[in-house]
Amino acid sequence: MKIQDYLRRQGERIQSELERLVPPESAEPVTIHKAMRYSLFAGGKRIRPVLALAAAEAISAPPAGMEAAACSLELVHTYSLIHDDLPALDNDDLRRGRPTCHKVFGEAMAILAGDALLTLAFQVLAELPVDASRRIEMTAELARAAGTVGGMIAGQVHDLEGEGLPPEVSLLERIHRAKTGALLRASVRIGAICAGASRQQLDDLSRYGEHIGLAFQIVDDLLDIEQSSEQLGKTAGKDAAQHKITFPAVYGAAESHRMAEMELTKALASLDSFGPQAGSLREIAELIVRRNA
Amino acid sequence: MKIQDYLRRQGERIQSELERLVPPESAEPVTIHKAMRYSLFAGGKRIRPVLALAAAEAISAPPAGMEAAACSLELVHTYSLIHDDLPALDNDDLRRGRPTCHKVFGEAMAILAGDALLTLAFQVLAELPVDASRRIEMTAELARAAGTVGGMIAGQVHDLEGEGLPPEVSLLERIHRAKTGALLRASVRIGAICAGASRQQLDDLSRYGEHIGLAFQIVDDLLDIEQSSEQLGKTAGKDAAQHKITFPAVYGAAESHRMAEMELTKALASLDSFGPQAGSLREIAELIVRRNA
Numbered sequence: 359m360k361i362q363d364y365l366r367r368q369g370e371r372i373q374s375e376l377e378r379l380v381p382p383e384s385a386e387p388v389t390i391h392k393a394m395r396y397s398l399f400a401g402g403k404r405i406r407p408v409l410a411l412a413a414a415e416a417i418s419a420p421p422a423g424m425e426a427a428a429c430s431l432e433l434v435h436t437y438s439l440i441h442d443d444l445p446a447l448d449n450d451d452l453r454r455g456r457p458t459c460h461k462v463f464g465e466a467m468a469i470l471a472g473d474a475l476l477t478l479a480f481q482v483l484a485e486l487p488v489d490a491s492r493r494i495e496m497t498a499e500l501a502r503a504a505g506t507v508g509g510m511i512a513g514q515v516h517d518l519e520g521e522g523l524p525p526e527v528s529l530l531e532r533i534h535r536a537k538t539g540a541l542l543r544a545s546v547r548i549g550a551i552c553a554g555a556s557r558q559q560l561d562d563l564s565r566y567g568e569h570i571g572l573a574f575q576i577v578d579d580l581l582d583i584e585q586s587s588e589q590l591g592k593t594a595g596k597d598a599a600q601h602k603i604t605f606p607a608v609y610g611a612a613e614s615h616r617m618a619e620m621e622l623t624k625a626l627a628s629l630d631s632f633g634p635q636a637g638s639l640r641e642i643a644e645l646i647v648r649r650n651a
Numbered sequence: 652m653k654i655q656d657y658l659r660r661q662g663e664r665i666q667s668e669l670e671r672l673v674p675p676e677s678a679e680p681v682t683i684h685k686a687m688r689y690s691l692f693a694g695g696k697r698i699r700p701v702l703a704l705a706a707a708e709a710i711s712a713p714p715a716g717m718e719a720a721a722c723s724l725e726l727v728h729t730y731s732l733i734h735d736d737l738p739a740l741d742n743d744d745l746r747r748g749r750p751t752c753h754k755v756f757g758e759a760m761a762i763l764a765g766d767a768l769l770t771l772a773f774q775v776l777a778e779l780p781v782d783a784s785r786r787i788e789m790t791a792e793l794a795r796a797a798g799t800v801g802g803m804i805a806g807q808v809h810d811l812e813g814e815g816l817p818p819e820v821s822l823l824e825r826i827h828r829a830k831t832g833a834l835l836r837a838s839v840r841i842g843a844i845c846a847g848a849s850r851q852q853l854d855d856l857s858r859y860g861e862h863i864g865l866a867f868q869i870v871d872d873l874l875d876i877e878q879s880s881e882q883l884g885k886t887a888g889k890d891a892a893q894h895k896i897t898f899p900a901v902y903g904a905a906e907s908h909r910m911a912e913m914e915l916t917k918a919l920a921s922l923d924s925f926g927p928q929a930g931s932l933r934e935i936a937e938l939i940v941r942r943n944a
Contacts, residue, residue: 381799385799385800387805387808387812390805394799441762444759444762446757467811469734469737469739470808473766477794477798477799477802477804480790481795481798490783494783494787494790497776497777498777498778501771504770505770505771506683506684506770509770511767511770518759518760519682
């Protein structure tokens with residue numbers, strides 16, 4: 359129960375900071391700002407910014423600008439969802455229980471809204487009220503995590519090209535480490551960098567981020583086969599329909615569940631050197647593995 | 652002749668720096684790197700990075716990292732061309748005399764290649780061997796110029812939404828100030844910031860950038876009606892076919908030519924306080940107005 363309160367409270371901080379960072383719907387050109395806000399305020403779980411806040415907490419009292427730094431991760435995540443949903447990519451009509459951005463605003467505007475959210479993410483980091491060297495470190499971190507060399511775009515390409523290929527362990531890990539893992543890891547690292555983490559703390563938190571990243575994706579793959587579209591707020595059963603390479607397809611459901619638990623154990627072990635101020639990170643890790651949507 | 656030599660020499664510096672900055676075609680995932688390189692090495696004029704180098708020259712001896720900073724502008728420009736050419740936007744088959752990115756690599760890969768070039772632009776700036784405060788200032792500059800508030804994306808949205816509207820002066824200026832003007836202005840400013848310009852120098856160079864930006868767009872609109880597709884290396888006559896709002900449509904060709912010359916005069920006047928080391932900026936401004944492709 360305590361973690362649910364924590365998530366709600368942090369989610370509200372993120373919500374009001376995003377409200378402040380994204381131009382209002384009345385700002386010209388209005389259509390693009392409407393499209394950006396439509397996807398950004400669609401009731402996402404804000405897991406990435408909340409991870410950033412929790413990681414910062416594990417290091418020190420949250421510095422000024424911490425919420426904005428955390429929001430940069432949600433901006434990048436939302437851009438990736440908008441572009442992923444496009445007809446040329448996953449061609450998805452439903453996201454977070456609502457029509458996808460291109461269904462409402464058209465393809466051209468959805469492409470530009472994604473571009474705009476990605477661009478805004480970097481602007482937000484560059485304009486943080488934090489010293490320049492930390493800002494630059496966070497900017498580089500976000501760009502690498504979102505990029506083509508082991509980053510999010512690499513994962514999307516592997517994912518696209520992996521459709522219909524025989525399920526194979528090395529490809530599976532490569533896809534997921536890049537596609538969702540890189541940005542989750544960056545969420546933890548950006549929070550830690552913003553709060554002034556030491557090299558050792560950053561290393562420990564990076565390992566935590568890698569383990570929860572993998573756990574997150576395993577559970578995501580499991581939910582796709584075990585839950586309904588209504589429960590998920592997005593189309594269920596898509597992975598199989600698109601012949602995607604998933605953990606259940608490679609390892610079976612039972613073994614996948616076991617693997618997710620193992621990643622959780624390792625994530626928690628990475629936090630051993632942290633005291634009670636890493637409590638939220640611990641509870642978030644458990645929640646990621648035990649969630650049902 | 653001198654300026655042609657200068658452009659060729661600077662173009663080569665940019666070319667080899669881009670070669671270094673963009674992952675090789677052999678890097679996994681290979682398709683995305685091939686798509687990025689296909690569009691990036693398609694024989695563009697490199698006007699934005701060359702402007703950045705020339706602006707830096709006007710301030711001081713080019714600092715380390717200057718070429719890479721200049722390349723960030725070409726990365727953003729190329730991303731915008733790839734996304735602009737997509738079927739959902741301008742639906743163009745020809746760019747720089749070759750099939751557009753999506754014609755060769757498919758729409759999904761073209762969308763991701765654009766995303767990747769934009770992301771890489773910010774990574775390049777964040778990783779420059781320049782002091783952190785200048786890096787951050789350049790990053791913010793690029794993000795604002797590429798964004799939705801008076802930046803490149805705003806221009807694209809106005810352009811999309813302006814198709815078929817009655818040609819009107821205020822809309823025309825708003826489109827062009829944002830669509831091409833913002834990034835050309837940022838090119839000059841990023842070069843100047845990298846070289847350590849004073850506030851006054853930055854202001855003067857910004858005015859120069861605004862005037863050549865407007866001149867560039869007026870001449871672009873004129874070329875679209877006065878030249879053939881072969882000469883331009885892209886589809887000519889498209890503006891009229893798509894009922895775009897252009898300078899010749901609003902003012903007529905003769906008056907548009909006169910306006911371009913007036914912008915050139917103002918651009919040159921903005922450089923009055925600079926000595927001979929602003930010579931390249933002066934010659935580039937003339938070239939922009941007098942070019943035929």
